[in-house]
Amino acid sequence: AQRVTQPEKLLSVFKGAPVELKCNYSYSGSPELFWYVQYSRQRLQLLLRHISRESIKGFTADLNKGETSFHLKKPFAQEEDSAMYYCALLYSSASKIIFGSGTRLSIRP
Amino acid sequence: ETGVTQSPTHLIKTRGQQVTLRCSSQSGHNTVSWYQQALGQGPQFIFQYYREEENGRGNFPPRFSGLQFPNYSSELNVNALELDDSALYLCASSPGTSGGRFGAGGTDTQYFGPGTRLTVL
Numbered sequence: 001a002q003r004v005t006q007p008e009k010l011l012s013v014f015k016g017a018p019v020e021l022k023c024n025y026s027y028s029g030s031p032e033l034f035w036y037v038q039y040s041r042q043r044l045q046l047l048l049r050h051i052s053r054e055s056i057k058g059f060t061a062d063l064n065k066g067e068t069s070f071h072l073k074k075p076f077a078q079e080e081d082s083a084m085y086y087c088a089l090l091y092s093s094a095s096k097i098i099f100g101s102g103t104r105l106s107i108r109p
Numbered sequence: 110e111t112g113v114t115q116s117p118t119h120l121i122k123t124r125g126q127q128v129t130l131r132c133s134s135q136s137g138h139n140t141v142s143w144y145q146q147a148l149g150q151g152p153q154f155i156f157q158y159y160r161e162e163e164n165g166r167g168n169f170p171p172r173f174s175g176l177q178f179p180n181y182s183s184e185l186n187v188n189a190l191e192l193d194d195s196a197l198y199l200c201a202s203s204p205g206t207s208g209g210r211f212g213a214g215g216t217d218t219q220y221f222g223p224g225t226r227l228t229v230l
Contacts, residue, residue: 004151043113044152044199044221086151095165097142099151 002027004089006100013077014108021072021103023061023087032090033070035061036099039083047072047085057081082107111136113202113222121228122190130185130225132200140164140205141183142219143175146197158183159205190229197224 003026013019025031035047048056050063050070061072070087087100114133122128134141140159144152154167158177172188181202187194201219 006151043223044201046218088151095157096167097154099144099153101149101151 002089002091002096002098004087004098004100006085006087006103008103009101010104010106012106012108015079016076019072019074019077019081019105021085021087021105023070023072023100025068025070025087025089027068027089027091029091031063031065032092033061033063034088034090035059035070035072036086036088037083038086044086077105077107079107079109081105113200113220115198115200115222115225117225118223119226119228121230123230124190124192126190126229127186127188128190128227130187130198130200130227132183132185132202132222134181134183134202135220138202138204138220139181140203140217141177141181142201142203143183143185144199144201145169145194146199146224147193148196152199155185187227192229195227195229197226199224 005024007022033050036044037047038044048054059072059074061070063070082105084102084104086102088097090097113135116131142157143155145155146152155169155173156166156175157164161177174186176184199221201221203217203219
């Protein structure tokens with residue numbers, strides 16, 4: 001069955017420290033993966049998608065098919081990165097998308 | 110350009126009642142998706158509509174139904190409400206440039222509304 005797992009409910013790091021938000025997926029086909037972010041009192045919004053291979057706000061995520069992971073990374077955390085982050089798997093063959101349960105990232109000054 | 114709007118903001122119903130939630134898509138978007146987000150969980154996909162037709166559905170019972178209108182606004186209807194239906198309901202619109210296929214090629218970005226908080230007593 002298709003599944004997205006974000007093992008950490010809360011991740012707290014100091015400003016300037018590296019950040020890695022973990023995401024593992026279960027899907028037998030060719031996955032399309034996304035990271036969504038929700039800042040305090042704002043709407044859920046797309047942060048980045050794996051096929052674009054882009055860096056947004058200093059964040060990158062690499063799809064590792066061998067480990068079935070799509071971890072979100074940033075080398076130097078900033079206070080404005082504090083938010084809720086959701087990993088999502090799209091399996092377009094079924095026109096469905098699955099979200100993980102989310103990780104709350106808290107950046108300490 | 111206006112963003113996605115949802116109404117009402119909050120709603121309280123009792124078990125067994127029926128509810129209709131509304132969503133206005135972002136200007137120029139012809140695809141809308143609905144999600145249920147329980148407290149402490151990620152959004153769960155309910156269904157998607159593209160050009161007024163259901164285009165994909167998650168694991169929700171038939172008492173969850175929807176409509177998309179010619180102006181691409183949308184409704185989510187839930188019949189025979191249960192306590193577990195208490196949640197934040199999100200809608201998201203997208204341009205439908207992928208012919209309605211869900212994010213095919215990753216070209217369609219979803220734009221989310223603020224949500225409707227439904228409480229079932």
